[in-house]
Amino acid sequence: MSAGPYGALLDAVRGVRWPAARRVMGATLGAHPSQLRGNSSEFSEFRPYRQGDDPRRLDWRLLARSDRAYVRLTTDRATMRTSIIVDASASMAFPQPALDKWRHAREIAIGLAAVAHSEADPVGLAIASERPIVLAPRARRSVLLEMMRSLDATTPAGSASLAPLVSTVRAVRVVVVTDLLGDMDALLTASRLRIATRSEVIVVHVVATEELDPPGDAVLAVDPEAPAMRRVLDGAMRAGYVANYTRWLDETAASLRSAGVRYVRAPTSELSSHVVRRIAGESVRRGA
Amino acid sequence: MTFLAPWALAIGALGAVGMVLLHLVALQRPAAYVLPTTRFIPDQRTLVSRAATRPRDLLLLALRVLVLLAAAAAFARPVVTPSRGAVARVVLLDRSRAVADPADAARRAQALVRDGAPFALVTFDSSATVQPAPAWDTLSAATHSTATGSLSAALVAGRRAAVSLAQRADSVELVVVSPVMSGEIDGATAQLRALWPGVIHLERVAARTDTATSWQLERAIPLDDPLGPAMSPSRAQRGRAMTRLVRGAPSPADSAFARAGGTVVRWDTTSARSDAEGLALGDDVIVASVVRMALPVGVRTRARWADGTPAAIETPFGAGCMRQVGVGIPQAGDLPLRPGFQRIVRGFLQPCGVVAATQVADSATIRALVGTTTAKASADVLRAGSELSSPLARWLLALALLLALLELVARVKLPAEAT
Numbered sequence: 001m002s003a004g005p006y007g008a009l010l011d012a013v014r015g016v017r018w019p020a021a022r023r024v025m026g027a028t029l030g031a032h033p034s035q036l037r038g039n040s041s042e043f044s045e046f047r048p049y050r051q052g053d054d055p056r057r058l059d060w061r062l063l064a065r066s067d068r069a070y071v072r073l074t075t076d077r078a079t080m081r082t083s084i085i086v087d088a089s090a091s092m093a094f095p096q097p098a099l100d101k102w103r104h105a106r107e108i109a110i111g112l113a114a115v116a117h118s119e120a121d122p123v124g125l126a127i128a129s130e131r132p133i134v135l136a137p138r139a140r141r142s143v144l145l146e147m148m149r150s151l152d153a154t155t156p157a158g159s160a161s162l163a164p165l166v167s168t169v170r171a172v173r174v175v176v177v178t179d180l181l182g183d184m185d186a187l188l189t190a191s192r193l194r195i196a197t198r199s200e201v202i203v204v205h206v207v208a209t210e211e212l213d214p215p216g217d218a219v220l221a222v223d224p225e226a227p228a229m230r231r232v233l234d235g236a237m238r239a240g241y242v243a244n245y246t247r248w249l250d251e252t253a254a255s256l257r258s259a260g261v262r263y264v265r266a267p268t269s270e271l272s273s274h275v276v277r278r279i280a281g282e283s284v285r286r287g288a
Numbered sequence: 289m290t291f292l293a294p295w296a297l298a299i300g301a302l303g304a305v306g307m308v309l310l311h312l313v314a315l316q317r318p319a320a321y322v323l324p325t326t327r328f329i330p331d332q333r334t335l336v337s338r339a340a341t342r343p344r345d346l347l348l349l350a351l352r353v354l355v356l357l358a359a360a361a362a363f364a365r366p367v368v369t370p371s372r373g374a375v376a377r378v379v380l381l382d383r384s385r386a387v388a389d390p391a392d393a394a395r396r397a398q399a400l401v402r403d404g405a406p407f408a409l410v411t412f413d414s415s416a417t418v419q420p421a422p423a424w425d426t427l428s429a430a431t432h433s434t435a436t437g438s439l440s441a442a443l444v445a446g447r448r449a450a451v452s453l454a455q456r457a458d459s460v461e462l463v464v465v466s467p468v469m470s471g472e473i474d475g476a477t478a479q480l481r482a483l484w485p486g487v488i489h490l491e492r493v494a495a496r497t498d499t500a501t502s503w504q505l506e507r508a509i510p511l512d513d514p515l516g517p518a519m520s521p522s523r524a525q526r527g528r529a530m531t532r533l534v535r536g537a538p539s540p541a542d543s544a545f546a547r548a549g550g551t552v553v554r555w556d557t558t559s560a561r562s563d564a565e566g567l568a569l570g571d572d573v574i575v576a577s578v579v580r581m582a583l584p585v586g587v588r589t590r591a592r593w594a595d596g597t598p599a600a601i602e603t604p605f606g607a608g609c610m611r612q613v614g615v616g617i618p619q620a621g622d623l624p625l626r627p628g629f630q631r632i633v634r635g636f637l638q639p640c641g642v643v644a645a646t647q648v649a650d651s652a653t654i655r656a657l658v659g660t661t662t663a664k665a666s667a668d669v670l671r672a673g674s675e676l677s678s679p680l681a682r683w684l685l686a687l688a689l690l691l692a693l694l695e696l697v698a699r700v701k702l703p704a705e706a707t
Contacts, residue, residue: 091324101324181324211325219321221329231329232318244328 006110006148012273018115018280021200021262024080024172032119034078046070081124081137082116083171084109085162086151087178087206088129090224093156095210100268105177105206106151107272112175113147115280121173125150126165128178130158137171159225163190166201175279177204177266180252181225188259195260202262202279205252209269211245214238289680292365300360304353311343345702351695355688362684375664376406376457378446381427382466384413384437388494394427396491397465406456408449414438416445436571437472439464439657443480447670454667461664462488467495468657470649481657486665488658495648503529503639506550514617515555517624518633529639538610547606551639556581558616566594567615569635574628579616586612590636600636609640 586601
């Protein structure tokens with residue numbers, strides 16, 4: 001498999017584990033603790049036999065020694081379907097011409113997909129653009145390459161809604177890589193519904209350095225998704241802008257967290273591999 | 289080159305400096321910058337002022353400054369100062385019927401301008417014409433006009449030509465080549481003469497002989513005839529030309545008289561009711577209560593009614609001519625005593641081919657025309673108050689308009705940050 005520009009990223013995230021935040025429901029053998037307890041080799045505990053239990057799971061030796069019937073319980077592990085939704089609206093094409101936000105979002109998506117794929121989880125991709133692209137979660141080896149091709153072939157433009165994709169993707173773990181400059185309320189509603197169905201929703205908020213610290217010269221700022229919105233950003237306006245933007249960042253993070261969404265801010269100044277490790281590492285801590 | 293309104297140049301220069309300052313400190317729309325978080329910028333204004341050490345938009349600035357300077361230069365009324373001579377000359381050449389020998393008059397006018405000084409030639413009869421490039425041969429060969437002369441018209445045209453000549457000389461001399469007949473002087477002549485700020489030189493030429501006094505009626509008109517008062521003061525001299533007045537259709541004897549060189553004037557009497565009519569014969573016009581009588585078609589029209597129809601006609605007949613007058617004179621009234629009517633009556637009764645001329649102006653009139661001063665008219669006095677028109681101003685104004693158009697095009701073509 002040729003990783004192209006993602007080679008260094010894939011090397012950097014090799015060996016990273018990304019466990020589920022809670023036990024998963026699934027029959028396919030995987031890396032995540034399953035809600036089911038079966039007869040695998042990983043012993044967990046004994047439980048008194050109850051009517052209806054499979055007699056084959058009785059610990060006969062214990063019955064012989066103590067004359068009491070116990071059932072031997074083991075811990076099962078399962079896979080976790082993961083879908084990564086990438087925002088490809090026009091606001092992600094920033095700053096021009098480098099498009100750091102879009103590059104950062106792609107690398108985070110590929111990095112997370114690679115980590116999940118390394119644990120044998122089926123991984124899918126959805127690109128939220130004017131013509132959405134959806135790759136269903138698969139565990140086959142070529143899925144990463146397909147994701148890379150789809151992302152590389154996409155140019156952020158127009159406006160796109162993330163909420164429908166959050167509602168419809170078939171996955172237990174949904175990662176949304178976005179700048180949250182679209183329809184925030186709809187995304188929040190869809191995320192709440194998703195979480196209510198025992199899914200895990202992670203929002204990776206991509207923030208460009210230039211958004212936090214815009215150019216010093218006076219400019220006529222133009223919103224790429226609403227070209228009619230034009231405002232002067234100069235020294236006098238700068239303080240107000242920074243205050244408004246910072247307040248919005250905090251309020252957005254708070255509202256997402258209160259809805260049960262994992263919120264991870266990913267500034268473009270941070271290496272995408274670091275962001276991936278941060279997301280996965282936080283999952284490890286939460287799982288522990 | 290000089291500027292008649294240099295203050296306009298100063299205003300233009302101030303405007304140019306102001307334009308440069310505006311390009312240094314300008315309220316402008318800054319460069320567009322795509323920023324997804326534009327919504328967080330306080331929405332207050334879309335223009336910012338920015339001071340710079342170097343002017344922005346040098347092409348636009350250059351065009352705007354040039355527009356201002358060109359317009360200012362145009363409004364400053366630039367004139368190219370010509371080289372001046374000591375004296376210029378305006379010659380008023382009489383071409384009226386009063387001049388006995390028009391060729392001689394033209395030759396004498398030509399002799400006046402042979403010294404090479406700038407000159408303007410104005411020919412006049414009842415109207416005056418400035419000859420921009422006089423063709424002396426043509427003037428000498430031309431026949432004289434049949435109109436009476438008007439010195440007033442000549443003086444007006446002469447002054448206008450003198451104002452133009454004043455740009456090229458320190459003083460202007462006005463010369464009138466004319467017999468100066470009393471008929472050429474009217475009520476406005478004295479006032480127009482007073483407007484000329486110098487002496488007027490007279491080059492008197494011979495007046496045409498007045499043949500109108502060398503004819504007589506074949507038979508005297510009774511004093512109780514309405515035509516009597518008009519013919520009573522003169523007709524004492526005997527000449528070759530003779531006029532026979534007949535009432536009613538001419539007889540064979542009248543025809544023989546006309547064929548022999550005489551003039552037969554048929555002027556019928558009428559008792560029809562008169563009405564107010566306008567009548568014109570040559571330069572004489574009257575409005576009187578007369579009777580309009582029908583006339584046959586003639587070869588020449590001697591007089592006309594106000595509506596243009598013939599009032600008197602004449603037809604050559606042998607060596608003389610036959611004339612018929614269609615003007616009925618009422619028996620009662622003072623019309624025969626009015627001088628204007630008497631002149632018209634004499635015109636009707638004149639033999640065919642005679643010319644009437646007015647008297648030569650008297651010496652007092654001549655002295656008044658020449659003036660009391662001996663100095664030529666000063667060019668400065670003539671130039672004062674005259675509007676000089678320079679094509680340079682028009683070209684500068686056109687240049688300013690063209691530059692303004694270019695500025696408009698450049699503003700459209702240049703990027704959006706330009707103001």
